[in-house]
Structure formats: structure tokens, C-alpha cells
Amino acid sequence: MNDNENWVKTYSINDIDDEDVKEFHLPNGNKIAVYNINNSFYATDLFCTHEKVSLCDGFIDGDSIECPLHQGVFKISTGEVLESPPTEGLKIYLTKIENNFIYVNIN
Amino acid sequence: MSDICIIGGGHAAGRLVNNLQKLNYNGNIDIFSEENFLPYERPSLSKDFLLDKKNINDFQIDIDLDKVNYYFNTKINKVDFQNKLIIDLNNKSYSYSKLIFANGSYPKRIFDEDIKGVHYLRNINDSINIKKNIQNSKNIILLGAGYISLEISSSIKKKYPKKEVTIIDISEKILVRNSNDDLRELILKHQRKNNVKFLLKSVIKSVQKNNDESIEFVALDDDKLLACDLLIVGIGVHPNNKIIEGTDLYDDNGIKVNEFCETSIKDVYALGDVALAKNVFLNKFVREESWNNAEKQSNILAQNLIGTKIAYEEIPWFWTDQFDQNFQILGEINNFDNKILRSYSDNKNTFLYIKNKKLIGAVAENNGRDISIIRKILKKNIEPNFEKIQNININLKELL
Numbered sequence: 001m002n003d004n005e006n007w008v009k010t011y012s013i014n015d016i017d018d019e020d021v022k023e024f025h026l027p028n029g030n031k032i033a034v035y036n037i038n039n040s041f042y043a044t045d046l047f048c049t050h051e052k053v054s055l056c057d058g059f060i061d062g063d064s065i066e067c068p069l070h071q072g073v074f075k076i077s078t079g080e081v082l083e084s085p086p087t088e089g090l091k092i093y094l095t096k097i098e099n100n101f102i103y104v105n106i107n
Numbered sequence: 108m109s110d111i112c113i114i115g116g117g118h119a120a121g122r123l124v125n126n127l128q129k130l131n132y133n134g135n136i137d138i139f140s141e142e143n144f145l146p147y148e149r150p151s152l153s154k155d156f157l158l159d160k161k162n163i164n165d166f167q168i169d170i171d172l173d174k175v176n177y178y179f180n181t182k183i184n185k186v187d188f189q190n191k192l193i194i195d196l197n198n199k200s201y202s203y204s205k206l207i208f209a210n211g212s213y214p215k216r217i218f219d220e221d222i223k224g225v226h227y228l229r230n231i232n233d234s235i236n237i238k239k240n241i242q243n244s245k246n247i248i249l250l251g252a253g254y255i256s257l258e259i260s261s262s263i264k265k266k267y268p269k270k271e272v273t274i275i276d277i278s279e280k281i282l283v284r285n286s287n288d289d290l291r292e293l294i295l296k297h298q299r300k301n302n303v304k305f306l307l308k309s310v311i312k313s314v315q316k317n318n319d320e321s322i323e324f325v326a327l328d329d330d331k332l333l334a335c336d337l338l339i340v341g342i343g344v345h346p347n348n349k350i351i352e353g354t355d356l357y358d359d360n361g362i363k364v365n366e367f368c369e370t371s372i373k374d375v376y377a378l379g380d381v382a383l384a385k386n387v388f389l390n391k392f393v394r395e396e397s398w399n400n401a402e403k404q405s406n407i408l409a410q411n412l413i414g415t416k417i418a419y420e421e422i423p424w425f426w427t428d429q430f431d432q433n434f435q436i437l438g439e440i441n442n443f444d445n446k447i448l449r450s451y452s453d454n455k456n457t458f459l460y461i462k463n464k465k466l467i468g469a470v471a472e473n474n475g476r477d478i479s480i481i482r483k484i485l486k487k488n489i490e491p492n493f494e495k496i497q498n499i500n501i502n503l504k505e506l507l
Contacts, residue, residue, distance in 0.1 A: 069426070069475055
């Protein structure tokens with residue numbers, strides 16, 4: 001493991017249904033959202049960059065998540081804003097699967 | 108001469124320029140704004156800006172000023188369509204190739220005169236003044252039980268729970284426009300729980316002033332006096348259509364445009380609050396005063412101006428945030444013949460409205476996910492299975 005890797009074990013790949021998302025609390029107190037999109041797993045910050053609301057209550061449509069509050073849309077794999085009102089992209093985290101568990105690099 | 112000339116410097120104008128610049132539009136753009144601020148979005152003015160949780164940088168619209176001629180504090184009051192000229196208050200004229208009306212609306216007034224302590228909320232300066240005055244006021248009265256007043260009452264009570272806040276309205280119900288009884292009940296529950304008082308079927312007849320000319324009491328039509336040191340008036344807006352009075356474009360309720368934001372005069376367009384626009388979903392002309400309308404029409408018009416003709420096909424949608432609750436209103440929520448309530452918990456509900464066995468709209472309390480799905484159902488014109496909708500254990504996504 002090199003210095004810019006700090007992998008945190010999150011859920012089993014069986015814990016998250018396809019096209020679903022789950023909230024996870026990191027050891028540093030930050031909250032993230034872990035997604036299963038067609039058996040590919042992604043992680044982003046939990047809260048929308050427009051208002052502090054959990055994206056886990058949003059609507060997943062393909063590779064995008066629509067915020068439940070004001071319907072801003074982010075691309076899950078890159079964090080980029082696809083539809084306003086947010087202007088700032090979503091922080092994303094690298095993921096890897098080991099022994100059927102989803103690991104997230106928090107560095 | 109400008110290639111594109113925009114009258115108005117609000118959300119719709121700013122987003123139009125932002126979209127044109129994203130599309131690499133290279134023509135000259137003139138913007139005439141009556142304000143001394145760059146364009147900004149308005150929803151925060153009654154909420155987070157009032158609560159000092161956001162500042163203007165958080166909702167100002169990003170435009171490249173090097174590529175536009177921005178005229179601040181400039182009111183255009185005449186248009187000569189024949190000669191393609193607009194004329195400002197100082198009689199200075201500017202020529203245009205394409206003209207855009209994005210000049211919004213202005214608040215209806217209760218009194219013609221300006222009275223110390225009586226405020227209206229339309230722009231950022233209004234919000235700054237209201238914010239300053241809330242701090243020093245004990246008895247705050249909001250006239251008009253519309254969305255603006257209900258959001259302001261929520262902001263005040265969140266920050267100052269002990270201040271007296273009373274909402275007065277001439278009607279027997281709150282939210283006379285763009286609402287229904289289901290939504291009224293949901294919203295009233297939270298307002299009352301937070302000790303906002305309501306005086307419905309009441310009219311403010313006059314105000315009584317202190318020696319320093321500031322407001323002291325409001326007098327109701329039954330002659331009852333209410334102590335009041337801050338009166339915020341939110342009784343609706345008028346579209347800024349006086350500028351075209353006497354021309355073919357004039358309509359009492361705005362500037363009429365088709366679904367492409369085009370008026371009946373070539374090279375003249377309108378969007379945002381001032382536009383009485385053909386709504387394809389509702390199949391009628393509507394003037395929407397919403398963030399979504401300003402945001403999405405500006406995208407359509409930008410594309411139309413560069414030659415990609417696209418119709419505005421948005422389903423009317425807006426939100427209101429009050430007391431940390433989010434309410435969303437989609438499509439037609441009146442004129443239904445049946446409805447289904449999906450109640451997930453006390454504060455999480457979705458009402459779906461049906462007419463002739465077709466879904467026509469929805470109201471959601473803290474349930475934007477349902478609204479996202481219902482919007483897709485409406486856009487795709489899917490005939491939903493109402494038995495499934497009634498079953499709370501079935502995810503609405505299954506209907507897509």
C-alpha cells in the first residue's frame with residue numbers, strides 16, 4: 001500500500017442491491033454514500049453540494065443520482081454536476097472489492 | 108449594435124448568458140439590469156440568506172463579464188420594435204438584433220406610499236433590509252399566506268423562536284394559488300407547531316404610526332388593532348409587462364410566448380417570470396414564478412438562439428422549504444377525479460393525483476425520490492398500475 005492509499009472496509013457486495021445506495025460512516029467521522037450500479041461499486045460524499053441532504057434518499061437513474069431536495073443531478077462515477085442547482089461536483093472515492101467486501105480509499 | 112439584448116438581470120437573464128457562453132456563443136450581448144448586482148438565483152432570499160447561512164456568492168450566476176456589456180441600474184422603459192431599438196429612462200436608445208424580455212415581475216403593494224417598517228421581498232436589497240429589521244422587531248406581521256410569507260415565517264421562527272409572527276390573509280385558506288387542500292394541511296401542521304399564528308379572512312385596512320413615522324399597529328377591517336413593528340407584504344407579483352403596453356405582445360398576465368420562448372414578433376423572445384408561455388404538458392399558457400422555469404427556459408432559449416430549435420417541455424415543478432421540511436409540487440394538482448396517498452411516515456408522504464385514469468401530478472412531503480420517479484412516469488406518458496401505487500411496499504421505480 002502506498003502513502004496515498006488508506007482503504008476502509010465498508011459493506012459486503014451482497015448488502016447493496018443493484019441500483020441502490022447505502023450510507024456509511026468512515027472512522028474519521030465523515031459520511032459517504034456507497035452505490036451498486038450494475039454490480040460496479042462506487043462511493044461519493046453523502047451530502048449534496050447544494051444543501052446538506054443525504055443523497056441516499058435520492059433517485060438513482062443509470063449512472064446518475066438525483067438529489068431528493070431540489071433535484072440536482074450528479075454523475076455517480078465522476079461526481080460531476082449533470083443538472084443544477086448544485087454547481088460544485090461531488091467528491092468521489094476510489095473503490096475496490098476484496099473477498100466480496102467493498103473497500104473505499106479515503107485518502 | 109448588440110446581437111442579443113436582454114432586458115432584465117435576474118436568474119433567467121443570468122442563466123441565459125451562462126448557457127450561451129457554455130455553448131461558445133461569440134456574438135455581442137447587452138444586459139440591462141435595474142439592480143446593482145450581477146444575476147443571482149432567488150430562492151435563498153426568503154430562507155438561507157435571511158438566516159445568514161448563505162451569502163450572495165453562493166447563489167450568484169457565473170458569467171464571463173469580459174464578453175458582455177453589462178448595464179447596471181438601468182431601466183428600459185420603451186421598445187421600438189419597428190426600428191429594433193430599446194430606450195432607457197434617460198432617453199438613450201440602444202439597437203438590437205434579437206431582443207429578450209427577462210425582466211421578471213414586481214411585488215403587488217398594499218399602500219402606494221413607502222412606510223417605514225413595511226417591506227416587500229423581491230431582490231437581495233429587500234432581503235438585506237428585512238434581515239436587519241427582523242432582529243429589532245418584536246411583533247412581525249406577514250401579509251399574504253403565500254409561499255414567500257410561509258418561508259419567511261419559517262426562517263424567522265427558526266432563528267428567533269420567541270418572536271411573535273402572524274400571517275394575515277384575506278382568504279379563508281392559506282396558499283390560494285398553486286396549491287391544494289392536501290398541501291395546505293401538510294404545511295399548516297408545521298407552521299402551527301412552530302407557533303406561527305394565522306388570521307385568515309382578515310384585511311389590513313390601515314396602519315398606525317409612531318412619532319418617528321414607523322409602523323406601530325395595523326388596523327384590520329373589523330377595527331381590531333394589532334401591534335406590529337415589521338410588516339412584510341407578500342401578496343403576489345405583477346409581471347413587468349408595462350413596457351410593451353399597447354403593442355401586440357401585451358397580455359394582462361405577461362408576455363405571451365410559444366414553447367420556443369418566441370413572441371409573435373420576429374427576433375423577440377421572453378422567458379422567466381414575465382413569460383406567459385405555452386406549456387406543452389398542461390396544454391395551456393402559464394406564467395410560472397419558479398426557479399425551475401427560469402433555469403430550464405433559459406437553457407431552451409439559449410439553444411434556440413444559436414439555431415438548435417428545442418421546445419420547452421418541462422412539467423411545472425417547484426419546491427418550498429419550511430421548518431426543515433421539503434415540499435415539492437409537480438404537474439397538475441387540482442382538477443383531479445381521484446387521488447392516492449402513499450404515507451411512509453408522519454412527515455414523509457406523497458399524494459398522487461389522477462384524472463381519467465391518468466396520473467396528472469403529485470405533492471410530496473420530504474420525498475423527492477417519488478417526485479423524480481413520477482416526473483419520469485409523466486414524461487414517458489406511462490399508464491401506471493394504480494393497484495401497485497397504492498401498495499406502499501412496492502417501490503414506485505417498478506412502474507418505470
